[in-house]
Amino acid sequence: CIIIILKLFLITSISEKYVFQSSNILKGLNIEYIKESCLPCLVKNCILPVSLDEETCMIRSGLCGTVRHLIQSSHHNNPGENFIDLLGFRSGSLRMCAEVSGWTKLCEVDLPDAILNLVEMDIKEENEIAIPVDLLKLEMHFSKPPKIHNDHKIKKRILVENRDEILNSESVKIDVNDSVDTDELSRSISDSDSTTGDNYGCVKSEPYTIEEIISAFKTIAILDVEFVHVYSEGLEMTVADLILFVYCYLLMKSLNFKMDALKEHLPNISTWLDHMLSLPRIKESCQQCGLSWNPRLAGINNVTFKILSDTVPVDENMELHNIDIKLGKHPCNEDVGINWNDLPLSAHPQEGAVPQKRIERKCQQLENLVTAVVKLAKPGNIIVDFCSGGGHLGIVIAYLLPHCKIYLIENKEESIDRARTRIESLQLRNVVIYQCNLDYFHGNFDIGVCLHACGVATDMVLQQCLDNNASFVICPCCYGSIVKTHRIYYPRSKLFTNTGMTYKDFVTLGHAADQTEFNIALADQGVYCANLVDTDRAELARENHYSVSLCTLQPKSCTPKNNLLIGVPC
DSSP states (O other): OOOOOOOEEEEOOOOHHHHHHHHHHTTTSOEEEEOGGGSOHHHHTBOSSEEEETTTTEEEESHHHHHHHHHHHHHHHOGGGOGGGGGOGGGOTTOSOTTTOHHHHIIIIIHHHHHHHHHHTTGGGOSOOOOOHHHHHHHHHHHSOOOOTTHHHHHHHHHHHHHHHHHSGGGOOOOOOTTOOHHHHHHHHHHHOOOOGGGGTOOOOSOOOHHHHHHHHHTOOGGGOOOOOSBTTBSSOOHHHHHHHHHHHHHHHHTTTOHHHHHHHOHHHHHHHHHHHTSHHHHHHHHHTTOOOOOOOTTOOSOOOOOOOOOHHHHHHHHHTTOOOOOOOOTTTTOOOOOGGGSOGGGSGGGGTOOGGGHHHHHHHHHHHHHHHHHHOOTTOEEEEETOTTTHHHHHHHHHOTTSEEEEEEOOHHHHHHHHHHHHHHTOSSEEEEESOGGGBOOOOSEEEEEEEETHHHHHHHHHHHHTTOEEEEEEEOGGGOOOOSSOOSSOSHHHHTTTOOHHHHHHHHHHHTOOOTTSTTHHHHHHHHHHHHHHHHHHHHHTTEEEEEEEOSSGGGOSOOEEEEEEEO
């Protein structure tokens, strides 16, 4: 017996007749149709699909994150079904967010968008269809050997098992069709293709004997064993296959299920689809949902560049265009300390799995951001802690500002679990957790904060704040991980763009900015380049009518990445 503790809301404005028909198709599921205007406010803050746990005030947004949560919940309620296996090795399938993982981005953003665009074109009426690049990426992905953990051990086991069977000649089974005329078969093969086997390195014209097969098998080594993609992530089905299957089904439906076109241009995807449709559980699910069927990506990520140490041309360009680095002050000046003894133990970073040797520096980092937020906040404000991790920053802010609402935005499940445990221990009632990519959150807020958001994530947080006309307190990190996305481009400000600086120049600047470790030869250059990158960010905010201060965490030794951007709408 499968236990399902889940209510599914479908947002629609369709007629009651269609709703009734759909309900018959999806009978057995706890489904309710709802208008978008009737959605809870917390759900409206995010991009659909969304899962809402009202008891824990926990919201998950985004296709991959939501489906992963459904699988985990289903496994918890029905452990005998082993649904957790769909999350793959160490539950890592589609775990990374789209901004970090090219594979997640393909499954969650690029391929769905590409296929839905084709479907909207009504491609049934088109004679020629341009295959989207993202569909070709998936085809390329299937053509490469899958990355499998402990593949050496698996190959060795497979080799040993098959070698034992082959070498024991009595156990070898050979299927023979007595009805075949071997002479006629030989003539048909000869007539069909005049090319000799010698051209392909085949020098033997007679059938191989069992002894020869055994002799050849003895020479096979582990390196000769190659895996192929049975499923999208290797040898076992994962959540990625389920997501890709739905979109590929929509593509085939729009083609009137004419498989010939797919097999000709996308043979690997076609083979995978055929295999998926042969699985009893998939067939059953398709029937229940009313789906009829008629007969380098493993390593592709966003473009990065090699580290270039020669930043002199970029530096000269900045000086030539009179771009000055304007350093400001913290709104509390030097008074950025917090008396941690006045806070409960669960609010202290040491309760959040911070190593002992880092606790003091972590506290100092938090103090700089917390005191700035407390200075800016007003009762009733909504404060969003982006990339919140285990909640170190947001939890302290929530405790010190009980009359404000705090949203924690985080993608990693383990971090969220740690944050939730601490929140429950402190009995905080002003905290809401969103498990989603930071750009999937689009609710209104008054102050945005983040501590050491990596690379482009800092710019995504800043853009969120600008779009909401919200104040911001941001401590950047990982300048070398800056990379343009489908939403963010570089340089960010008109001031820097007008200098003629290219994207490649800016990436070079970012790599140099990462060389800020204390006591290294290039530290001064690294600080200067980091200040240039953050000046570009500050100028973007100023161009959007903000008052911005670029200052430094106190003490500077609390972290090599010690810049702090504080902005308030004018």
